[in-house]
Amino acid sequence: MNPGATDQATAWSVASGPRGRGASSNAWRKRLEITFFVAPALVLFALFVIVPVLQAGHYSVYKWNGLGPLDNFVGLQNYVQALGDQIFQRSVRNNLTIAFLSIAIQLPIGIMVALLLNRRFRGQTAMRVIVFVPYVLAEVVAGVVWALILQPNGPLDALLDSVGLGAIGQVWLGDPKVALWTVMGVLTWKYSGLAIVLLLAGLQGVPEELHEAAQIDGASWWQVQRKITIPLLGPTIRTWIFLSMIGSLQLFDMVWILTKGGPVNATVTMATYLINQGTDRQQYGYASAVAILLFAISFILAILYQTFFLNRDAGEDKPRRKKVAR
Amino acid sequence: MKRTAALRAVALGAAVAMIATACASGSGGNEEAEGDGDNVTLTWWHNSNTGVGKDYYDQMADQFETDHPGVTVEVSAMAHEDMLTKLDAAFQSGDQPDVFMERGGGELKAHVEAGLVKDITDSAADTISAIGGSVAGWQVEGKTYALPFSLGVVGFWYNKAIFADAGITAAPTTMDELYAAIDTLKAAGIEPISVGAGDKWPAAHYWYYFALRQCSQEVLADATQTLDFSDDCWVRAGEDLEALVAKEPFNTGFLATVAQTGPASASGLLATGKVAMELAGHWEPGVMQGLTDDGLGLGENTGWFAFPAVQGGDGDPTAQLGGGDAWACSNDAPDVCVDFLEFMLSNEVQKGFAEYDMGLPTLPSATAFVSAPELAQLLAVRNEAPYIQLYFDTAFGESVGGAMNDAIANVFGSVGSAQDIVDATQAAAENA
Numbered sequence: 001m002n003p004g005a006t007d008q009a010t011a012w013s014v015a016s017g018p019r020g021r022g023a024s025s026n027a028w029r030k031r032l033e034i035t036f037f038v039a040p041a042l043v044l045f046a047l048f049v050i051v052p053v054l055q056a057g058h059y060s061v062y063k064w065n066g067l068g069p070l071d072n073f074v075g076l077q078n079y080v081q082a083l084g085d086q087i088f089q090r091s092v093r094n095n096l097t098i099a100f101l102s103i104a105i106q107l108p109i110g111i112m113v114a115l116l117l118n119r120r121f122r123g124q125t126a127m128r129v130i131v132f133v134p135y136v137l138a139e140v141v142a143g144v145v146w147a148l149i150l151q152p153n154g155p156l157d158a159l160l161d162s163v164g165l166g167a168i169g170q171v172w173l174g175d176p177k178v179a180l181w182t183v184m185g186v187l188t189w190k191y192s193g194l195a196i197v198l199l200l201a202g203l204q205g206v207p208e209e210l211h212e213a214a215q216i217d218g219a220s221w222w223q224v225q226r227k228i229t230i231p232l233l234g235p236t237i238r239t240w241i242f243l244s245m246i247g248s249l250q251l252f253d254m255v256w257i258l259t260k261g262g263p264v265n266a267t268v269t270m271a272t273y274l275i276n277q278g279t280d281r282q283q284y285g286y287a288s289a290v291a292i293l294l295f296a297i298s299f300i301l302a303i304l305y306q307t308f309f310l311n312r313d314a315g316e317d318k319p320r321r322k323k324v325a326r
Numbered sequence: 327m328k329r330t331a332a333l334r335a336v337a338l339g340a341a342v343a344m345i346a347t348a349c350a351s352g353s354g355g356n357e358e359a360e361g362d363g364d365n366v367t368l369t370w371w372h373n374s375n376t377g378v379g380k381d382y383y384d385q386m387a388d389q390f391e392t393d394h395p396g397v398t399v400e401v402s403a404m405a406h407e408d409m410l411t412k413l414d415a416a417f418q419s420g421d422q423p424d425v426f427m428e429r430g431g432g433e434l435k436a437h438v439e440a441g442l443v444k445d446i447t448d449s450a451a452d453t454i455s456a457i458g459g460s461v462a463g464w465q466v467e468g469k470t471y472a473l474p475f476s477l478g479v480v481g482f483w484y485n486k487a488i489f490a491d492a493g494i495t496a497a498p499t500t501m502d503e504l505y506a507a508i509d510t511l512k513a514a515g516i517e518p519i520s521v522g523a524g525d526k527w528p529a530a531h532y533w534y535y536f537a538l539r540q541c542s543q544e545v546l547a548d549a550t551q552t553l554d555f556s557d558d559c560w561v562r563a564g565e566d567l568e569a570l571v572a573k574e575p576f577n578t579g580f581l582a583t584v585a586q587t588g589p590a591s592a593s594g595l596l597a598t599g600k601v602a603m604e605l606a607g608h609w610e611p612g613v614m615q616g617l618t619d620d621g622l623g624l625g626e627n628t629g630w631f632a633f634p635a636v637q638g639g640d641g642d643p644t645a646q647l648g649g650g651d652a653w654a655c656s657n658d659a660p661d662v663c664v665d666f667l668e669f670m671l672s673n674e675v676q677k678g679f680a681e682y683d684m685g686l687p688t689l690p691s692a693t694a695f696v697s698a699p700e701l702a703q704l705l706a707v708r709n710e711a712p713y714i715q716l717y718f719d720t721a722f723g724e725s726v727g728g729a730m731n732d733a734i735a736n737v738f739g740s741v742g743s744a745q746d747i748v749d750a751t752q753a754a755a756e757n758a
Contacts (some may be wrong), residue, residue, distance in 0.1 A: 065436055065725070066414070066417070066418045067417055067418065067436055067437065067439075067440035067442065067443075068439070068440040132440075148588075148590070150592040151579070152577075152578040152590070154590070155576070171579040171582075172579075173579065173582040174524075174578070174579025174580065174581045174583070175579070175581070175584035176581070176739060179582070191336075249553060257581055259524070260525075262523075262524055262582060262735070263523070263581030263739055264581065264583060264735060264738075264741050264742075265732075276728075277728070280724070280728060281725045281728040281729075282414075282723075282724045282725060284435070
């Protein structure tokens with residue numbers, strides 16, 4: 001746009017615009033500005049999120065090997081097949097197990113470590129960095145390193161041997177009974193850092209005065225944490241649970257690198273199932289149906305969670321917090 | 327005020343339009359120059375992306391250009407997995423390169439059905455007859471669509487030193503002898519066999535071979551066409567596999583072992599002397615070389631023997647399981663593309679291909695130039711085989727093959743039965 005023209009236009013509008021019309025055109029202007037700034041993001045969102053989802057929905061009602069036209073319409077057969085497939089059912093179970101265990105294990109760890117790191121001690125910053133490093137590491141790098149550590153007669157077994165615990169050594173990734181727990185362990189190592197950092201940030205929002213007041217009233221450290229800190233961390237915890245849940249449902253890379261969903265499907269997740277049974281076998285219609293199911297499951301859980309838990313934070317929680325803070 | 331708004335709206339529209347056109351021009355950019363006559367460009371994708379192989383192919387492209395004035399060969403060398411991924415995407419969008427690799431079987435059939443591959447039955451007739459029977463894996467309904475330039479067979483690669491130390495003097499030729507060798511090796515404290523069951527296909531090769539030994543050639547040929555697995559030889563193959571698995575000959579944690587990546591892979595375990603043998607294709611020496619510090623793999627200790635005979639089977643005990651790579655032309659490639667395929671299968675090019683150990687040449691006159699003794703031995707077995715069965719997963723196509731490999735891997739994990747393999751394969755075939 002030519003700056004001169006803009007100036008002119010502005011001058012014109014200032015000169016001629018009576019007060020009342022000015023207000024309404026101000027509203028217009030605001031709307032246009034919003035449109036202008038939001039549109040590129042919306043366009044990208046539509047192109048790379050909405051359109052692919054719709055396309056997947058379209059493919060999912062065809063049997064299609066990716067070549068040639070979509071001409072074999074099969075209706076909902078792909079969905080029926082997926083929902084009836086034992087391995088897909090297992091993948092859903094595994095995803096839910098991982099989601100539940102992630103929260104059950106990482107939340108207590110996160111709260112405890114965050115509380116510890118929130119106290120002043122020497123090397124505090126260094127500790128915070130160390131705790132966060134696994135989360136920052138690239139998933140693939142971490143996965144490859146863990147695969148090496150966990151290989152039969154690898155470093156982990158050697159370590160256990162050297163401290164006399166050789167007896168609890170396992171075929172960590174090769175035993176169908178053990179593999180899911182091993183993966184869970186690696187995920188805990190990888191993602192606890194996020195919980196800790198988020199909770200640490202949440203802790204900064206808990207006013208010091210409350211602690212002081214409670215201490216003056218004779219509350220012990222534990223009581224202070226239980227009655228004041230953790231309730232005030234509520235919004236942070238609920239947000240983290242949301243992130244963790246969605247991440248668990250869509251889990252792919254770590255599992256793919258460690259086990260590819262094996263051994264004998266012990267660690268299959270919906271996403272690895274999608275790749276393994278869908279795209280790797282050139283069954284793009286079926287893969288799309290599985291993708292839509294994965295999307296639907298994540299979406300429904302996300303909406304439910306939003307409705308029942310997160311809404312509190314957006315609505316009433318804030319004023320209440322203000323009151324407490326005062 | 328209104329004009330400002332209008333201007334902004336125009337600017338917004340322009341921005342959106344720009345984004346839209348940017349996206350649009352991104353997708354349609356790969357138009358090939360399909361010159362009529364004088365200037366023709368051939369795009370060629372191959373997977374010899376390192377060392378002598380890459381140099382050799384570059385030289386061959388140059389030479390073809392010299393021999394055919396006006397033709398430019400645009401070579402893209404890429405890693406094997408990258409090439410497969412790119413090819414898949416290219417086939418879907420219909421802009422595959424002019425010259426590409428085909429592995430035959432169900433995959434080729436799908437490409438032919440989608441009209442992506444050029445029929446070269448007549449245009450390359452001389453070369454096809456020179457190659458002989460090996461071309462069968464690249465024919466669909468009597469028409470030839472690609473020229474195989476490398477064809478290998480699967481067999482046991484073993485460590486001669488470990489065998490000798492354990493006191494095994496002759497390579498096993500029957501399953502009983504193989505079982506005896508397994509017992510001997512176990513008694514000597516050595517894990518007998520490594521298998522990359524984590525990747526499934528290396529494990530599946532065992533069942534393929536048992537099926538090859540149990541089923542007659544007619545049953546096999548029939549199954550490839552009709553995907554009918556009702557003959558009970560298929561179940562017997564699974565029972566043979568169950569017996570082998572029950573013997574526990576495999577490396578610790580084999581269910582999660584990968585085929586070829588890293589020292590803990592099945593190939594890595596063989597290359598570093600951790601196990602005595604592995605069932606693998608002709609690529610194994612090359613893979614093992616990449617997995618040892620000295621770049622030699624097992625070196626002089628590399629040994630090879632064919633998959634043992636199975637008692638009571640209907641199949642020919644000397645039939646071999648194998649597969650290979652062929653060059654094919656895109657359906658919309660210029661005619662000179664077929665000349666290029668024939669050039670690649672010429673005596674001269676195949677000879678160099680053999681001398682540089684890039685694979686196992688298919689042209690009979692070039693097989694004498696393979697220098698490595700164990701590969702020469704493998705070639706002799708290949709050339710004497712009454713027929714070479716293409717890997718079943720390739721032959722049946724990926725949707726059936728994938729289900730079959732999964733079911734076979736389940737038997738390795740002792741959670742599936744011989745009947746389950748047949749049932750899963752049949753179910754996938756009916757669904758395909």
